[in-house]
Amino acid sequence: MIDALEPEPEVAATVFGEHLDGVRAFTEALARHGEELGLIGPLELPRLWTRHIINSGLVAPLLRPGRVGDVGSGAGLPGLVLAISRPDVSFTLIEPMERRVAWLERQVAELGLSNVEVVRARAEETKLKGRLDQVTARAVSALRTLIPITAPLVRPGGELVLMKGAGVDGEITAAEKVIRKFRLYDVEVIVLGEGVATEVTRVFRATVGTSA
Numbered sequence: 001m002i003d004a005l006e007p008e009p010e011v012a013a014t015v016f017g018e019h020l021d022g023v024r025a026f027t028e029a030l031a032r033h034g035e036e037l038g039l040i041g042p043l044e045l046p047r048l049w050t051r052h053i054i055n056s057g058l059v060a061p062l063l064r065p066g067r068v069g070d071v072g073s074g075a076g077l078p079g080l081v082l083a084i085s086r087p088d089v090s091f092t093l094i095e096p097m098e099r100r101v102a103w104l105e106r107q108v109a110e111l112g113l114s115n116v117e118v119v120r121a122r123a124e125e126t127k128l129k130g131r132l133d134q135v136t137a138r139a140v141s142a143l144r145t146l147i148p149i150t151a152p153l154v155r156p157g158g159e160l161v162l163m164k165g166a167g168v169d170g171e172i173t174a175a176e177k178v179i180r181k182f183r184l185y186d187v188e189v190i191v192l193g194e195g196v197a198t199e200v201t202r203v204f205r206a207t208v209g210t211s212a
């Protein structure tokens, strides 16, 4: 079963390079236990690499050495994939659900990741206000509600790096008020993986201004 999940080797090698073995170990663990732990749906298994793992890994070049928070890590997407890909970055995975936190902690131990801490909390209840250089999130909520829970965690001048679907432009329009309220600037949508990956990754990136 696991063999069928192996990626197109060239795509995976391009995206993960020397970190491919670590990413592969995580993906195999997720394929084995993800469904029984309620981390991924049964339909996701055949497209674990294309839709989830490579999709997450494409974001790695946008991160800078520093402290990155991943809000709503769930199964570890993109947080654990990025932590494997970027050992030069410190990651704080923020996830409120106990069972998911246990999974994340177990993976951190099994993969021997020394650049990850896991915080069990909702983003708005952490003590991380203004302390992170960048914040990532994937499949947590629309920008209109996601920005108010992620932007306060970022230091002034830091960035939101939020993974989004094809409807990102509409989400930006609906979020205009909170974009102003949280003084986001240099707002852009970056499309990653064109010509490389089966599915492109869209990122809403914005710099966070001084707190409102």
Ligand SMILES: C[S@@+](CC[C@H](N)C(=O)[O-])C[C@H]1O[C@@H](n2cnc3c(N)ncnc32)[C@H](O)[C@@H]1O
Binding pocket: 071, 072, 073, 074, 075, 076, 077, 078, 094, 095, 096, 097, 100, 121, 122, 123, 124, 137, 138, 139, 140, 149
């Ligand atoms: C649909 S899952 C997506 C998980 C993962 N990011 C992915 O792409 O597979 C959404 C996750 O966000 C978490 N979550 C929801 N609201 C949150 C909040 N306010 N702060 C932190 N995490 C939150 C949920 O517990 C859940 O694990």
